[in-house]
Amino acid sequence: MAADTEKLLQFLLRTGDxxxxxxxxxxxxxxxxPILEEDIALANTALDLIGQAQMWLGYAAQVQGDGKSADDxxxxxxxxxxxxxxxxxxxxxxxxxxxLRQFLFDAYQSVLMGRLIKSSDETVAGIAAxxxxxxxxHVERSADTVVGLxxxxxxxxxRMQVALDYLWPYVGEMFESDAVDTAxxxxxxxxxxxxxxxxxxxxxxxxxAEATLTRPDSPFTHKGGRTGRMHTEHLGxxxxxxxxxxxxxxxxxx
Amino acid sequence: xxxxxxxxEIFIRGQHGMSHRxxxxxxxxxxxxxxxxxxxxxTRRNEGVSIWVVEARHIAATAPGDKGPLFEPSxxxxxxxxTFFDIPEEVGHM
Numbered sequence: 001m002a003a004d005t006e007k008l009l010q011f012l013l014r015t016g017d018x019x020x021x022x023x024x025x026x027x028x029x030x031x032x033x034p035i036l037e038e039d040i041a042l043a044n045t046a047l048d049l050i051g052q053a054q055m056w057l058g059y060a061a062q063v064q065g066d067g068k069s070a071d072d073x074x075x076x077x078x079x080x081x082x083x084x085x086x087x088x089x090x091x092x093x094x095x096x097x098x099x100l101r102q103f104l105f106d107a108y109q110s111v112l113m114g115r116l117i118k119s120s121d122e123t124v125a126g127i128a129a130x131x132x133x134x135x136x137x138h139v140e141r142s143a144d145t146v147v148g149l150x151x152x153x154x155x156x157x158x159r160m161q162v163a164l165d166y167l168w169p170y171v172g173e174m175f176e177s178d179a180v181d182t183a184x185x186x187x188x189x190x191x192x193x194x195x196x197x198x199x200x201x202x203x204x205x206x207x208x209a210e211a212t213l214t215r216p217d218s219p220f221t222h223k224g225g226r227t228g229r230m231h232t233e234h235l236g237x238x239x240x241x242x243x244x245x246x247x248x249x250x251x252x253x254x
Numbered sequence: 255x256x257x258x259x260x261x262x263e264i265f266i267r268g269q270h271g272m273s274h275r276x277x278x279x280x281x282x283x284x285x286x287x288x289x290x291x292x293x294x295x296x297t298r299r300n301e302g303v304s305i306w307v308v309e310a311r312h313i314a315a316t317a318p319g320d321k322g323p324l325f326e327p328s329x330x331x332x333x334x335x336x337t338f339f340d341i342p343e344e345v346g347h348m
Contacts, residue, residue: 035259037280041294141290148283 007183008121009063010083011190013073014180014226015112016056017084020074021235022105023049024242025092034095041141045102048134055127075246079236086225087170089235096156097163099145103207104167106139108174111199112191120188143207150211157212164213172221175200260309262288266296267304274306285309 027046033039057070082089087105092098113135116128149156175197184190208215224230245252259281265274277296282288288307296302316324328334 035281037282037291037295040298041291044294044298137293144287144290148287 004183004187005063005065007180008189009060010180011184012056012060012063013083014085016053016060016070016073017082018088018105018109019049019056020053021082021084021238022088022102023047023053024238025088025090026098026102028092029095029098038095042098045138045141048138052127052131052134055130059123059127071246075243079231079239080228082231082235082239083226083228084235085170085173086222086232087167087173089225089232089238090167090170091234093163093166094159096149096159097166099142099149100160100163101167103139103142103146104171104204106135106142107200107203107207108196110135110139111196111203112193114199115191115196119190124189139203146207146213147211150208150213160211161213164208165216168216169218169220170222172219173223173225176221176223176226178227259283260311262292262307263310263313264288264292264296265306265308266292266302268301269303274304277301279310282307 023046026042026049029039029042030046031039033042053074054070057073061068061070061073087101090101092101110132113128113132117125117132119125119128146160150160151157175193177192177194181190181192185192185195205215222232225232260283261279262282262285263279264277266277267274280288280291280295282291285307288309289305292305292307297305
């Protein structure tokens with residue numbers, strides 16, 4: 001595989017795995033949400049995300065060019081081959097933490113999709129255009145819930161602050177850059193992640209302020225997901241669940 | 255029940271030119287979230303182009319017990335249906 005193709009593949013896996021892994025996490029709430037309306041809304045979000053994963057990983061499989069499909073990439077890779085940021089694979093925690101993680105990801109994703117619709121790669125631009133409408137709704141909904149819970153009761157406020165303290169050290173990884181990102185930026189395919197940070201901070205700052213939540217000021221960042229160097233212990237358990245059927249019954253369809 | 259969110263009645267317009275129709279109800283803390291919940295609960299299969307939400311307590315309704323005096327008198331007044339007119343051919347379909 002040419003070096004450029006390999007880098008494009010890595011970019012597509014990173015973008016696709018974020019949505020695939022988060023989709024599975026969000027789907028774990030199905031049937032367990034605090035109220036029916038939120039249950040349906042979260043399931044819708046999970047379905048949107050898996051639709052996006054299908055598009056990104058479908059293109060990744062095409063770029064990889066060895067006859068594999070998006071399904072192969074989703075169900076037959078092991079943890080060390082996943083390229084999602086660690087934020088997406090973290091356990092759900094309580095409802096507040098799930099929604100806060102969703103908001104942090106939605107905020108990042110909305111800024112990223114806004115840039116990708118102008119990608120020099122037509123397929124990337126097309127996927128981003130389709131995804132951006134879903135993402136615009138996701139971020140509006142999750143932001144509202146973060147404000148509702150953050151600026152809600154003493155109990156909900158406390159839980160949201162605990163969630164933010166827990167999740168914040170995972171935010172920085174979304175804006176890390178390496179050789180793949182430099183190559184994507186030079187080719188006009190995708191922006192350098194670092195260049196998304198200002199827009200992200202503005203959006204997140206506004207919502208957290210309205211939610212009366214205090215952003216931790218430690219610059220420490222957990223990383224290793226998007227480079228594949230080291231995932232958290234949680235990803236393997238999640239994949240065991242997600243991939244079990246295809247592993248036990250290869251090629252099973254219904 | 256004290257901690258329940260208020261109930262909202264949901265009206266959806268299926269397509270332009272049609273009127274909003276009542277499709278069901280749901281719970282939400284405020285009007286904005288009621289619209290979002292309605293979007294997620296009632297339009298996920300492409301059912302609508304517009305949503306109205308009304309908090310259920312703002313709807314005044316007839317009492318089921320008043321059905322007799324309110325509605326039965328009109329049962330026997332078939333002449334109120336405009337079905338006894340001969341429509342000239344030239345008018346066509348009305």
